[in-house]
Amino acid sequence: MSTQAYEITPKDKNFIGWHLAVAIIALAIGSLFGPLQAFEHAGWDLYKYLNPLIKSYYQGLTLHGVLNALVWTTFFITGFLTFTVIYGFKRPLKYPTLNLIGFLLMVVGLVLAAIPILLNEATVLFTFYPPMKANWAFYVGLTLVVVGSWVEGWGFFYTYAAWRKENPGVRTPFIAFGSIITMLLWQIATIGIAVDMLTMLIPWSLGLLPGVDPQLSRTYFWFTGHPLVYFWLLPAYISWYAMLPKQVGGKMFSDSLARFAFWLFLILSVPLGFHHQYVDPGVPPAWKFIHAMLTFSVFFPSMLTAFTVVASLEYGARQNGGKGMFGWMRALPWSNPSVAAQLLAGLLFFFGGIGGLANASYNVNLVLHNTAFVPGHFHLTVGTGVTLTFIGISYWLIPYLTGKKLWQPKWAVAQAWLWFVGMIIFSNSMHILGLLGAPRRTPLNLAPYIPAEWNSRLFQVGIGGAILFVSGAIYLTVVAATFWSKQPATEKVEVPVAEALQDPALGPAWLDRWTPWVVATLALIVLAYGPMLFDLIKNIALTSPGFRVW
Amino acid sequence: MSAQEKMHVDRYERNWMVASAILLVLFATAVSIAAFGMGIQVPAPEQRVDPRTVASDPNSPWSNPGIREVVAGEKYDVYILAKTWQYLPAEISIPAGASVTFYVTSMDVQHGFKIQDTNVNFQVVPGQVSKLTVKFTKAGTYNFICTEYCGAAHAAMAGKIVVSP
Amino acid sequence: MAKKNSNDEFRPQGTVAILVIFVITLVVLWGSIYLILLGRGGTV
Numbered sequence A: 001m002s003t004q005a006y007e008i009t010p011k012d013k014n015f016i017g018w019h020l021a022v023a024i025i026a027l028a029i030g031s032l033f034g035p036l037q038a039f040e041h042a043g044w045d046l047y048k049y050l051n052p053l054i055k056s057y058y059q060g061l062t063l064h065g066v067l068n069a070l071v072w073t074t075f076f077i078t079g080f081l082t083f084t085v086i087y088g089f090k091r092p093l094k095y096p097t098l099n100l101i102g103f104l105l106m107v108v109g110l111v112l113a114a115i116p117i118l119l120n121e122a123t124v125l126f127t128f129y130p131p132m133k134a135n136w137a138f139y140v141g142l143t144l145v146v147v148g149s150w151v152e153g154w155g156f157f158y159t160y161a162a163w164r165k166e167n168p169g170v171r172t173p174f175i176a177f178g179s180i181i182t183m184l185l186w187q188i189a190t191i192g193i194a195v196d197m198l199t200m201l202i203p204w205s206l207g208l209l210p211g212v213d214p215q216l217s218r219t220y221f222w223f224t225g226h227p228l229v230y231f232w233l234l235p236a237y238i239s240w241y242a243m244l245p246k247q248v249g250g251k252m253f254s255d256s257l258a259r260f261a262f263w264l265f266l267i268l269s270v271p272l273g274f275h276h277q278y279v280d281p282g283v284p285p286a287w288k289f290i291h292a293m294l295t296f297s298v299f300f301p302s303m304l305t306a307f308t309v310v311a312s313l314e315y316g317a318r319q320n321g322g323k324g325m326f327g328w329m330r331a332l333p334w335s336n337p338s339v340a341a342q343l344l345a346g347l348l349f350f351f352g353g354i355g356g357l358a359n360a361s362y363n364v365n366l367v368l369h370n371t372a373f374v375p376g377h378f379h380l381t382v383g384t385g386v387t388l389t390f391i392g393i394s395y396w397l398i399p400y401l402t403g404k405k406l407w408q409p410k411w412a413v414a415q416a417w418l419w420f421v422g423m424i425i426f427s428n429s430m431h432i433l434g435l436l437g438a439p440r441r442t443p444l445n446l447a448p449y450i451p452a453e454w455n456s457r458l459f460q461v462g463i464g465g466a467i468l469f470v471s472g473a474i475y476l477t478v479v480a481a482t483f484w485s486k487q488p489a490t491e492k493v494e495v496p497v498a499e500a501l502q503d504p505a506l507g508p509a510w511l512d513r514w515t516p517w518v519v520a521t522l523a524l525i526v527l528a529y530g531p532m533l534f535d536l537i538k539n540i541a542l543t544s545p546g547f548r549v550w
Numbered sequence B: 001m002s003a004q005e006k007m008h009v010d011r012y013e014r015n016w017m018v019a020s021a022i023l024l025v026l027f028a029t030a031v032s033i034a035a036f037g038m039g040i041q042v043p044a045p046e047q048r049v050d051p052r053t054v055a056s057d058p059n060s061p062w063s064n065p066g067i068r069e070v071v072a073g074e075k076y077d078v079y080i081l082a083k084t085w086q087y088l089p090a091e092i093s094i095p096a097g098a099s100v101t102f103y104v105t106s107m108d109v110q111h112g113f114k115i116q117d118t119n120v121n122f123q124v125v126p127g128q129v130s131k132l133t134v135k136f137t138k139a140g141t142y143n144f145i146c147t148e149y150c151g152a153a154h155a156a157m158a159g160k161i162v163v164s165p
Numbered sequence C: 001m002a003k004k005n006s007n008d009e010f011r012p013q014g015t016v017a018i019l020v021i022f023v024i025t026l027v028v029l030w031g032s033i034y035l036i037l038l039g040r041g042g043t044v
């Protein structure tokens, strides 16, 4: 893989920058509510001061879930992948206007969805389970965000096709390869939510349908909901596999296995959504069990990722003189905020993986379903593994895009450590509370069944939230100060793209063929979802009218 | 430079892949034993109902929710109606040692149903009936709580089972 | 260092050490939740 520098045009930099701007503003507003929720658990109620702007814990939680899990991620990812596609293929987008249209659709959708949420007309949380009924603009807005991201994805596909025409027989550069797979996964995964929105929720919210089928809607939702987490994760994996090694002075340990893992994620991440519905009444245990086994199999490429990424880091550290069984870790450039953030993100992600495997283990879910364990878990995955990695990426990407020097890298390093420490305290206590039986999505201080023994854990949730609040504030300060700084960068920002230890062109050709993998993906979805979905659709009962219960 | 057909895999990494696969098989075995050997199972489709009439239709058990004795002191069925923001009934008395099957449905939005310190924990979906069984061996009070956001007073939605010795 | 050989020379022993610790943690944590499941009894 040739890694010689390629200069992105100022116009494209600008375009990518707009994605990041929306993403970071969403994170800023969304994350504000995280600490408030944590404080509520600890017994410090700040919501009364937010009234009438924010009317309830649940309205805040809706903002938190939608802005963090859906908006921050989607906008950052489409922006970052625009970068990796252009830089990976070393060519501009084939149809920049198409991508611009996609982006604008996403922005319009975001505004449309935000209005009812802010007016307390869509306090349905980011999962919007019917028959709780939000204002129609909420559903239409979210749908437009998804459609916009599709259109951006098509723009990537056209760019890939154009590159392929110009470079017949050349191995697809890894960062571009990973980006295309991520977007392909996204297009397939979002079919579920698109059908849900278009055939049930939107017509129902507009008064064109008398009711919905909540069980069918849940099934559509989780068809998309699980692969959604891989849509968040794969861009972070692109950075861990192919960029972080360069930043630590190393190489990709195995280009072939990295590509293989991405293919496995594509194939395996959709046909296992029932693992979010283990305790649903309307799905037979046999199907749940099949999806449980498929879920175990998607853990495999994650284990593969763990090995390849850590080995790439170890290789780099040893190149820098690192010694010993564990001592090599000290030779990693911890003073580089981008590296520190991603290493700490990866470290906590290990624990996120453990919690995820527990959630996914069929009947073990009886212990964990909808308890505080679940948010404890996913703040380690999307809330840290992904978010802190994206933050780390932004520590080089923002200087690259703006041509400005990162403001106070030491503060940025401190930010990463504070996130790490705060998250350990927060999520450890959330996990334990969940095992004790504390429900999620609940202002626990108002719950009548909380025993006094939980108080010390609830207090720790608050402490973790406070540390995270400080970390988030530092991040925003660093970003804002960099953006508005008058100091141009003294040296050019180097884009970290790692070479592979072994020439990727020597890898097997089937790693760069698309048809067999895509056919396998679709076939497995039909097998794992077809019969059950057919059954639910055949017996559809639109017997639930809408309710506004907040 | 021609591409090989086989992938180059480092020896250590190959061992890791094998170990990961074995580990996953072990976990799968453990959950299977708990499910099929020890009767710790997830809910299965029980029946469908019409949420608009389930609370009022005289033929529906949820028009008169509560306990049904099947075998005195040993076996009971309990029909619980979930609605914003309460369970009907909110309190149930059971003798210790009895095996109790819960049939829960909702007449409005989705709810949750989790009996603390037991493995009964499921989603309550309008139009469907969630069913699990639990044997209360120890006397005491067991809270059941709503684990799904169901609106303004969701946090207050709970009930209790009093198990008498 | 020649590109081809570097892979043969580098033995990721530190990686293996970290991952062994990870697997032990995984088994212990997963196992303790599994034991909670068994302790809370049957559902059929």
Ligand code: HEM
Pocket: A031, A032, A033, A034, A035, A036, A037, A038, A061, A062, A064, A065, A068, A069, A072, A125, A126, A127, A375, A379, A382, A383, A384, A387, A426, A439, A440, A441, A442, A443, A464, A465, A466, A468, A469, A472
């Ligand atoms: C700033 C630090 C953060 C803190 C202190 C925090 C705190 C919390 C708390 C306490 C909850 C549980 C609320 C409940 O179940 O009642 C929660 C839910 C959630 N958080 Fe965070 N969070 C933070 C950042 C993030 C980030 C960065 C993300 C994702 C990118 C995220 C995604 C979510 C999601 C998706 C939920 C679930 C919402 C729902 O149940 O509807 N959080 N957060």
Ligand SMILES: [Cu+2]
Pocket: B083, B085, B110, B111, B112, B146, B147, B148, B149, B150, B154, B157
């Ligand atoms: Cu409820």
